[in-house]
Amino acid sequence: MNGAFAVLKRELRGYFLTPVAYVFIVIFLISANWLAFGVGFLYERGQADLSPFFTFHPWLFLFLVPALSMRLWAEERKSGSIELLMTLPLKAWQAVLGKFLAAWLFTALAITLTFPIWITINYLGAPDNGAILAGYVGSILMAGGFLAVGSCLSAGTKNQVIAFILSVIVCFVLLAAGYQFVLDAFSAWLPPIVVDGIASLGFLTHFEDISKGVIDLRDIVYFGLLIGACLYANTLVLSIKQAD
Amino acid sequence: MINCKGLTKQYGPLRAVDDLSFCVEPGEVLGFLGPNGAGKTTTMRIIAGFITPTAGSVSVCGYDVESQSIQVKSRIGYLPEGAPCYPEMTPLSFLRFVADVRGIQGSKRASRLDEVIGQLHLESILEQNIDTLSKGFKRRVGLAQALLHDPDVLILDEPTDGLDPNQKFDVRQLIRSMSANKIVVISTHALEEVSAVCNRALIIARGRILADDTPEGLEQKSRFHNAVTIKLKNAAETRAVNSAVTALGEVASTEIDIDAGRLTAFPAPNQRPLNAISQLAAQENWDLAELHLESGRLDEVFRTVTGGAST
Numbered sequence: 001m002n003g004a005f006a007v008l009k010r011e012l013r014g015y016f017l018t019p020v021a022y023v024f025i026v027i028f029l030i031s032a033n034w035l036a037f038g039v040g041f042l043y044e045r046g047q048a049d050l051s052p053f054f055t056f057h058p059w060l061f062l063f064l065v066p067a068l069s070m071r072l073w074a075e076e077r078k079s080g081s082i083e084l085l086m087t088l089p090l091k092a093w094q095a096v097l098g099k100f101l102a103a104w105l106f107t108a109l110a111i112t113l114t115f116p117i118w119i120t121i122n123y124l125g126a127p128d129n130g131a132i133l134a135g136y137v138g139s140i141l142m143a144g145g146f147l148a149v150g151s152c153l154s155a156g157t158k159n160q161v162i163a164f165i166l167s168v169i170v171c172f173v174l175l176a177a178g179y180q181f182v183l184d185a186f187s188a189w190l191p192p193i194v195v196d197g198i199a200s201l202g203f204l205t206h207f208e209d210i211s212k213g214v215i216d217l218r219d220i221v222y223f224g225l226l227i228g229a230c231l232y233a234n235t236l237v238l239s240i241k242q243a244d
Numbered sequence: 245m246i247n248c249k250g251l252t253k254q255y256g257p258l259r260a261v262d263d264l265s266f267c268v269e270p271g272e273v274l275g276f277l278g279p280n281g282a283g284k285t286t287t288m289r290i291i292a293g294f295i296t297p298t299a300g301s302v303s304v305c306g307y308d309v310e311s312q313s314i315q316v317k318s319r320i321g322y323l324p325e326g327a328p329c330y331p332e333m334t335p336l337s338f339l340r341f342v343a344d345v346r347g348i349q350g351s352k353r354a355s356r357l358d359e360v361i362g363q364l365h366l367e368s369i370l371e372q373n374i375d376t377l378s379k380g381f382k383r384r385v386g387l388a389q390a391l392l393h394d395p396d397v398l399i400l401d402e403p404t405d406g407l408d409p410n411q412k413f414d415v416r417q418l419i420r421s422m423s424a425n426k427i428v429v430i431s432t433h434a435l436e437e438v439s440a441v442c443n444r445a446l447i448i449a450r451g452r453i454l455a456d457d458t459p460e461g462l463e464q465k466s467r468f469h470n471a472v473t474i475k476l477k478n479a480a481e482t483r484a485v486n487s488a489v490t491a492l493g494e495v496a497s498t499e500i501d502i503d504a505g506r507l508t509a510f511p512a513p514n515q516r517p518l519n520a521i522s523q524l525a526a527q528e529n530w531d532l533a534e535l536h537l538e539s540g541r542l543d544e545v546f547r548t549v550t551g552g553a554s555t
Contacts, residue, residue: 084328089318242296
């Protein structure tokens with residue numbers, strides 16, 4: 001576990017030693033607020049809740065999170081430092097977990113830094129703060145899902161552009177699986193149980209449940225399983241590459 | 245002890261390492277020699293556990309590299325080819341990271357850090373970003389990382405590449421001073437390095453072992469071994485001297501390097517013509533600029549053994 005923690009610490013510091021952290025946080029905060037106020041009409045709606053803010057998170061993450069995850073392994077492969085990392089006395093899962101948790105903590109920090117919008121809404125009215133907290137939890141969980149997918153895909157290549165594009169595509173599929181228009185396309189020719197299955201595999205179904213303020217164990221389990229499965233696949237990719 | 249048995253690594257149609265078997269004992273400093281693409285780096289990567297072999301096995305200190313990789317990796321200090329590092333870090337934070345991963349804690353951590361920083365003279369650049377360092381400093385940071393846990397086994401892929409002559413001398417001293425009870429495996433293109441630090445040399449090409457000997461043993465394979473080179477102050481006399489030297493029973497043949505004005509006399513089988521030639525020189529009153537015994541030339545052995553081949 002110490003090994004995973006050492007990797008986590010190094011990675012997390014790494015974000016702030018390069019412009020990555022600052023660029024990411026600034027772009028994220030500007031876009032999240034612009035989407036909430038400019039596109040979601042948070043102010044004009046006259047309702048004291050943050051749903052116009054959280055609604056856009058999946059789409060924001062679709063592009064921003066792969067930009068963060070694409071470098072996790074591809075950069076190490078490109079620079080050769082992966083040879084150093086993988087010859088230290090670390091289990092592959094420790095390196096995978098350390099890197100993932102550092103990226104996740106960093107994303108959680110960026111999401112938390114949107115707190116002025118929470119202060120604003122509390123100033124404007126009397127929102128259900130429990131629901132807002134749930135929205136934040138859902139948002140962070142979903143970012144974790146995106147990151148785990150991206151980390152796994154990054155492990156297979158030394159090209160960050162490829163890692164980015166693949167991650168956006170896979171995350172888009174996972175995201176779109178929960179949208180009604182996608183489900184309608186399937187329901188025409190698939191039995192309802194399969195359509196429900198597809199819907200339940202999507203990010204959106206689970207994210208929307210949580211962001212409405214209902215933290216259901218199943219939704220948490222969903223993200224937990226998704227993250228676990230992706231990180232496991234990530235270690236498999238590393239060992240396949242090792243024998244390649 | 246490192247024990248490699250039947251190591252084979254196949255990259256698509258290319259067989260980078262081909263049924264390689266050898267043992268290295270503590271106290272040995274093994275030099276890997278070979279043309280580019282001979283399989284040196286691949287072999288070292290397999291021993292260090294970075295890649296898995298297609299066939300064959302490696303054990304280090306009794307542990308199997310594939311099934312007991314953590315035990316193996318904690319006993320090895322490894323400098324990968326090109327000494328990759330994390331460019332955004334400083335040498336100090338990088339070495340602290342390696343110490344954390346290796347579980348070196350407390351006062352041991354501080355003393356080990358001080359020791360390797362001193363051994364590799366990193367004091368002046370500890371707080372500078374690694375990507376701004378010169379090639380020589382980067383290499384030394386990589387070496388410091390490999391020495392940090394005072395490992396029983398050192399695998400160093402081209403440890404002195406990119407260093408200036410003084411730094412090369414320092415690093416070779418360092419390797420020699422540590423080698424008494426360790427296993428050291430280095431790869432190098434610098435043949436003088438083999439004579440300077442190694443007590444055993446493996447020449448490999450196309451993934452196979454072509455020679456396995458001490459550096460002195462390899463030098464003895466050279467046709468220059470026990471040859472005598474003469475240079476006269478007056479180059480015009482070289483031809484006369486040549487015929488006198490050729491007439492000696494101890495000399496099999498001679499070669500004249502016109503440009504350098506040197507005459508080299510190669511020994512007849514099991515002969516050392518040095519005494520005969522120096523007596524002759526005294527008798528005949530040759531006006532000598534140089535007279536020396538050749539110990540054998542590694543570069544020539546290297547070319548002969550590898551067939552002048554680069555793959």
